[in-house]
Amino acid sequence: xxxxxxxxxxxxxxxxxxxxxxxxxxxxxxxxxxxxxxxxxxxxxxxxxxxxxxxxxxxxxxxxxxxxxxxxxxxxxxxxxxxxxxxxxxxxxxxxxxxxxxxxxxxxxxxxxxxxxxxxxxxxxxxxxxxxxxxxxxxxxxxxxxxxxxxxxxxxxxxxxxxxxxxxxxxxxxxxxxxxxxxxxxxxxxxxxxxxxxxxxxxxxxxxxxxxxxxxxxxxxxxxxxxxxxxxxxxxxxxxxxxxxxxxxxxxxxxxxxxxxxxxxxxxxxxxxxxxxxxxxxxxxxxxxxxxxxxxxxxxxxxxxxxxxxxxxxxxxxxxxxxxxxxxxxxxxxxxxxxxxxxxxxxxxxxxxxxxxxxxxxxxxxxxxxxxxxxxxxxxxxxxxxxxxxxxxxxx
Ligand code: PMP
Ligand code: GLU
Numbered sequence: 001x002x003x004x005x006x007x008x009x010x011x012x013x014x015x016x017x018x019x020x021x022x023x024x025x026x027x028x029x030x031x032x033x034x035x036x037x038x039x040x041x042x043x044x045x046x047x048x049x050x051x052x053x054x055x056x057x058x059x060x061x062x063x064x065x066x067x068x069x070x071x072x073x074x075x076x077x078x079x080x081x082x083x084x085x086x087x088x089x090x091x092x093x094x095x096x097x098x099x100x101x102x103x104x105x106x107x108x109x110x111x112x113x114x115x116x117x118x119x120x121x122x123x124x125x126x127x128x129x130x131x132x133x134x135x136x137x138x139x140x141x142x143x144x145x146x147x148x149x150x151x152x153x154x155x156x157x158x159x160x161x162x163x164x165x166x167x168x169x170x171x172x173x174x175x176x177x178x179x180x181x182x183x184x185x186x187x188x189x190x191x192x193x194x195x196x197x198x199x200x201x202x203x204x205x206x207x208x209x210x211x212x213x214x215x216x217x218x219x220x221x222x223x224x225x226x227x228x229x230x231x232x233x234x235x236x237x238x239x240x241x242x243x244x245x246x247x248x249x250x251x252x253x254x255x256x257x258x259x260x261x262x263x264x265x266x267x268x269x270x271x272x273x274x275x276x277x278x279x280x281x282x283x284x285x286x287x288x289x290x291x292x293x294x295x296x297x298x299x300x301x302x303x304x305x306x307x308x309x310x311x312x313x314x315x316x317x318x319x320x321x322x323x324x325x326x327x328x329x330x331x332x333x334x335x336x337x338x339x340x341x342x343x344x345x346x347x348x349x350x351x352x353x354x355x356x357x358x359x360x361x362x363x364x365x366x367x368x369x370x371x372x373x374x375x376x377x378x379x380x381x382x383x384x385x386x387x388x389x390x391x392x393x394x395x396x
Contacts, residue, residue: 177324
């Protein structure tokens with residue numbers, strides 16, 4: 001069989017692959033601590049699951065409109081725009097099978113052959129693949145390490161060409177946990193508007209935020225709509241609501257682009273699973289229960305962030321890390337142990353898995369082979385044991 005050029009450069013998701021391998025080794029009897037997966041270790045709040053079960057019992061098991069249940073689109077618009085100057089207009093929202101599909105819809109509908117898409121680096125592993133699948137060219141742009149890799153308009157200006165059509169970034173960032181301030185994001189959005197570049201702001205970790213002021217991390221919709229230019233903002237239920245397996249994500253943009261993405265999705269998957277949409281609607285609209293559940297999870301993520309930083313300071317002083325302001329990862333350098341045999345993060349992470357039984361994701365997946373990423377969405381005990389075990393390979 002021969003394969004299409006569409007997938008000539010396609011590689012499977014490294015974040016998913018590490019986690020799958022860890023589960024396989026554990027199932028085969030190996031003592032593995034899986035710090036690869038980027039998913040909350042909490043169960044979905046019971047009352048959210050109950051709403052979906054009730055929906056199924058009530059026979060709500062048929063297709064929905066491609067862009068999602070109208071009431072869910074409206075609730076997602078409300079969720080994403082609350083306190084902002086953007087309209088809470090459900091027509092601007094498309095509900096998809098995870099924010100992953102939302103991002104892919106946006107890339108496919110906005111970019112094509114001849115286009116370049118700037119990608120804040122280190123990046124979530126799927127962005128370059130999505131851009132490549134749209135037959136456009138991904139252009140990673142790294143901010144300086146001293147600024148936790150956050151981009152400035154100067155960084156972007158240096159990388160842009162007349163072919164630059166888009167810019168993708170995540171804030172809070174996967175993998176670094178760095179978060180743009182409203183001013184920093186505003187400067188980037190303004191640069192993008194002047195360059196006629198569409199900004200895709202992936203804000204799936206917006207509620208996993210440790211900033212002093214509390215609440216959500218600043219997002220692109222907090223900006224002044226007149227200065228921001230073309231925007232697509234993605235979010236979803238996976239992280240803040242512990243609903244990874246339900247597969248519900250949202251995009252918020254203009255009504256025109258939303259209708260194009262909806263048309264695209266109508267041919268690809270049609271709609272996010274109907275019971276999952278019912279669950280998402282319950283999660284977004286039972287505000288007080290949701291606030292309680294999210295606060296409990298956030299407290300755990302905050303505690304683990306402090307724990308992992310203390311453990312690194314004590315056991316892994318040779319592995320400097322980015323102190324995360326959001327999300328649930330620690331992104332740290334492993335190049336201090338490079339030698340003749342260990343020449344990149346892939347080598348180091350393979351050895352950590354083999355000798356210490358700890359699964360972490362090599363930085364190659366995020367565009368920098370000097371780093372690795374561990375998830376802190378695991379129990380305190382697993383995090384502590386994982387770091388201690390990693391120290392046996394990565395040294396003190
Ligand atoms: N963006 C980032 C940065 C992520 O880490 C994830 C997690 N997989 C997603 C998007 C997609 O999330 P989901 O498809 O589960 O909504
Ligand atoms: N977002 C998570 C991660 O980065 C889940 C896996 C994925 O979809 O990439 O690990």
